[in-house]
Each structure stands twice: as C-alpha cells, then as structure tokens.
Amino acid sequence: MAKTQGFMQALRCRECGRTYDLEARHVCEFDFGPLEVVYDYDRAKKSLTRQALASRPHSMWRYRELLPVAGEPTVGLQVGFTPLVRADRLARKLGIRELWIKNDAVNYPTLSFKDRVVSVALSRARELGFDVVACASTGNLANSVAANAASAGMKAFVFIPSDLEQGKVINSLVYGANVISIKGHYDEVNRLCAEIAGKYHWAFVNVNMRPYYAEGSKSQGFEIVEQLGWRIPRHTVVPMASGSLLTKIQKSYQEAVKIGLVEDGEYSVHGAQATGCSPISAAYKAGLDFFKPVKPNTIAKSLAIGTPADGFYALKVFKETGGAAEDVTDDEIREGIKLLAETEGIFSETAGGVTVGCAKKLIASGKIPADDSAVLCITGNGLKTLDAVAGHVGQTREIRPSLREFDALVEKEAQMISR
Numbered sequence: 001m002a003k004t005q006g007f008m009q010a011l012r013c014r015e016c017g018r019t020y021d022l023e024a025r026h027v028c029e030f031d032f033g034p035l036e037v038v039y040d041y042d043r044a045k046k047s048l049t050r051q052a053l054a055s056r057p058h059s060m061w062r063y064r065e066l067l068p069v070a071g072e073p074t075v076g077l078q079v080g081f082t083p084l085v086r087a088d089r090l091a092r093k094l095g096i097r098e099l100w101i102k103n104d105a106v107n108y109p110t111l112s113f114k115d116r117v118v119s120v121a122l123s124r125a126r127e128l129g130f131d132v133v134a135c136a137s138t139g140n141l142a143n144s145v146a147a148n149a150a151s152a153g154m155k156a157f158v159f160i161p162s163d164l165e166q167g168k169v170i171n172s173l174v175y176g177a178n179v180i181s182i183k184g185h186y187d188e189v190n191r192l193c194a195e196i197a198g199k200y201h202w203a204f205v206n207v208n209m210r211p212y213y214a215e216g217s218k219s220q221g222f223e224i225v226e227q228l229g230w231r232i233p234r235h236t237v238v239p240m241a242s243g244s245l246l247t248k249i250q251k252s253y254q255e256a257v258k259i260g261l262v263e264d265g266e267y268s269v270h271g272a273q274a275t276g277c278s279p280i281s282a283a284y285k286a287g288l289d290f291f292k293p294v295k296p297n298t299i300a301k302s303l304a305i306g307t308p309a310d311g312f313y314a315l316k317v318f319k320e321t322g323g324a325a326e327d328v329t330d331d332e333i334r335e336g337i338k339l340l341a342e343t344e345g346i347f348s349e350t351a352g353g354v355t356v357g358c359a360k361k362l363i364a365s366g367k368i369p370a371d372d373s374a375v376l377c378i379t380g381n382g383l384k385t386l387d388a389v390a391g392h393v394g395q396t397r398e399i400r401p402s403l404r405e406f407d408a409l410v411e412k413e414a415q416m417i418s419r
C-alpha cells in the first residue's frame with residue numbers, strides 16, 4: 001500500500017485499480033491505464049465544510065483538502081475564484097430560462113483556466129524535488145507554465161506546435177521560458193514530450209505530472225457549486241481538448257456530494273468541440289464508446305487535440321450524466337465570440353466561441369431544455385486570439401478631429417447613434 005501524503009492516499013489506475021506511490025508517474029505498468037489521485041474523503045469531510053470555507057481566501061486553494069499537494073501550496077496562491085456571472089441577455093438570445101458564465105477568461109495570472117492545473121502541478125513538482133518544469137501545449141498551458149515558473153523561480157521548457165497564434169507565442173516568451181516550436185501538430189508535440197520526459201528528469205505537467213495536474217481542474221467545478229449558493233447546475237457546458245477539464249468537472253460535482261457540501265441531484269455535463277477537430281463529439285454522435293483520431297483543422301487552436309487523452313472518459317461522462325456533445329464550424333465559433341461579447345461584455349478566445357456556439361445548438365435541439373438552467377465554462381481570453389476574429393468584428397470609422405466631420409458621419413450612418 002502506498003504511503004499517504006496529506007489528504008492523498010495513493011495513485012490508482014482507472015482501469016484495473018492497482019495503486020502506486022504518489023510519485024511523478026501517470027500510467028499503469030500493467031495496462032497503461034491513466035492514474036488518478038485517491039483521497040481520504042472521511043478526513044477531508046471533517047475540515048472542508050461550508051462553515052470553514054466561509055473564512056478562507058478567495059482562491060482555488062480554498063478547496064485544498066481535495067487538491068493533490070501534501071503540504072501547503074507554494075505556486076499560484078492567487079489562482080481561481082473567477083466570477084460566475086448571471087447572463088440574462090445571452091440567455092434571451094439562446095432561448096433558455098437561466099444562464100451563467102463561469103469566467104476563467106480573467107483567471108490569474110495568464111487569463112485561462114490552465115492557471116488552475118499549473119498551480120497544482122508546479123506546487124506538486126516542487127514537493128517532489130523538481131526544479132525544471134515543462135509541458136506540451138496548445139498555447140494556454142505554455143503561457144501558464146512560463147508565467148508560474150517565472151514567479152516560482154523554476155526553469156521552464158514549453159513545447160508548442162509551430163502554427164500557434166502570435167499572442168500565445170509572445171505570452172510564453174515574455175516570461176523567459178525556453179519555447180520550443182515543433183513543426184507538427186499537437187499530437188506530435190505530445191508524443192515527442194513523452195519521449196523527452198522519459199529521458200530528462202523534468203516535471204512535465206501534462207505528462208508525468210498529469211494525475212496531479214488534472215486534479216486542478218476540479219476547482220472550477222467546486223467554485224461553480226459554491227457560487228451558485230451550494231447547488232450543482234442542472235446543465236454545464238464544457239469545451240474539450242483532451243477532455244480532461246470535462247471529466248474533472250463531473251468529478252468535482254461527485255466529490256462535493258460525497259463530502260456533504262451539496263445535496264445530490266440530477267445534472268448533465270455537456271462537451272463542446274470545434275468541427276475541425278471533433279473526435280469526441282463525432283464519436284458521441286455516432287454512438288461509439290471510442291473516438292477515432294483526427295488531424296486538426298480549426299481556428300480553435302487551444303482545443304486542437306486530435307488524439308484526446310481523456311476522450312474515452314469524456315464519452316463515459318455523457319453516458320453517466322445524460323450529457324451530450326456538439327461541435328461548431330469556424331464561422332459559428334466567431335459568431336459565438338461576438339454573441340458573448342455583445343450580450344455580456346466578455347471577450348473570450350476561440351474556445352469560448354466553441355462553448356457558446358455548442359450551447360446554442362444544445363438548447364435549440366432540446367438536449368438542454370429551454371426551461372432549465374445552465375452554466376457555460378468560458379476558459380480563455382480573447383486578447384490572445386485576435387487573429388481569429390480580425391476582419392470579422394466590424395471596422396473603425398476614421399475622421400479628422402473636427403465636429404463637422406463627425407456630424408457628417410452621424411448623418412450618413414443614422415443607425416450608428418440609435419441605441
């Protein structure tokens with residue numbers, strides 16, 4: 001039996017249940033099943049109560065009993081507790097009674113949900129004695145590893161596909177990380193990183209540190225439940241790349257019930273992908289338990305994973321919760337970005353356009369009934385993917401600094417001043 005550390009008891013294979021020590025290890029030796037952290041829920045239950053939470057700081061670490069560090073976290077102490085926004089104007093447009101936006105586009109410090117998984121992975125990497133951290137990234141993870149490593153004084157290597165948005169590349173370089181651009185798509189980057197992780201003794205946050213890393217995503221679900229006044233939303237729509245965030249949202253709801261923070265009830269977790277990289281959505285629609293790998297071709301580069309590591313488990317989540325998967329085209333992604341911005345004043349990256357666009361389809365098809373309530377997980381910031389919407393959001397009107405020219409413009413464009 002593995003030695004317990006803090007509230008963690010062991011790593012356990014999701015397939016065969018074999019347990020392992022709490023090391024930097026991510027697959028089972030026997031069946032290559034993914035390993036997952038096991039907690040002492042009886043102990044966690046005693047200290048992680050609604051009453052205790054009332055006096056804890058507003059960050060993701062308020063749920064530390066169910067986050068995989070042995071001692072106190074040391075990296076990313078301010079991450080999380082992003083706003084949950086009531087979105088009545090968007091609700092009317094989508095035709096649903098009640099709608100909320102979980103806005104990780106303003107997460108600290110790098111404006112995406114990835115700061116959650118990175119603060120966990122880096123805190124744990126430190127505990128395990130690593131001083132070099134690394135990742136295979138579709139962009140946001142690279143930004144977050146670079147920034148959090150900088151503030152923690154750790155050395156970072158981030159590996160990205162070479163066709164990434166400028167905004168995401170610069171957002172990694174500025175922190176002084178070693179940015180390795182791979183001439184290939186994400187799945188090739190990931191494969192190379194698995195080889196590098198085997199040879200160099202680095203903490204690859206989403207390779208050998210993946211069991212710890214992935215747990216960080218649960219904090220988004222815990223926050224949703226708490227911010228709704230201790231209630232699990234009837235529907236949650238989650239964007240999917242590897243499918244990890246989606247599976248951990250379900251896990252957070254299950255754990256919140258298990259330790260008595262909320263009452264059990266019916267809830268569905270739905271997944272959103274870009275049609276240009278939709279292996280999970282395609283499998284769901286075909287009624288399959290397994291996905292077929294695809295070659296990504298979409299403006300939603302943060303979601304462009306053709307061989308999703310947690311795709312199989314995401315498909316299980318739909319079965320278990322009555323959720324569904326949807327996908328949207330590049331044009332629908334841009335429409336989703338604009339709709340969210342124009343109705344709620346929130347500028348999301350392409351992944352947010354995917355979530356809004358898919359939610360629209362799920363509501364229209366009745367998979368999310370119009371008289372229900374839903375939370376949309378907005379996971380990244382639009383300022384990083386300006387290229388995707390440039391030329392699609394209207395144009396500025398340029399005039400000289402003259403009142404006469406402005407008057408003329410108003411006359412010419414009467415609708416400009418109508419509110």
Ligand SMILES: *Cc1c(COP(=O)(O)O)cnc(C)c1O
Nearest residue numbers: 140241242243244245351379380
């Ligand atoms: C990484 C990412 C996701 C989803 O990632 P998973 O691999 O499915 O956990 C969603 N949105 C954004 C913006 C991301 O960067």
Ligand SMILES: [Zn+2]
Nearest residue numbers: 013016028033
């Ligand atoms: Zn196993």
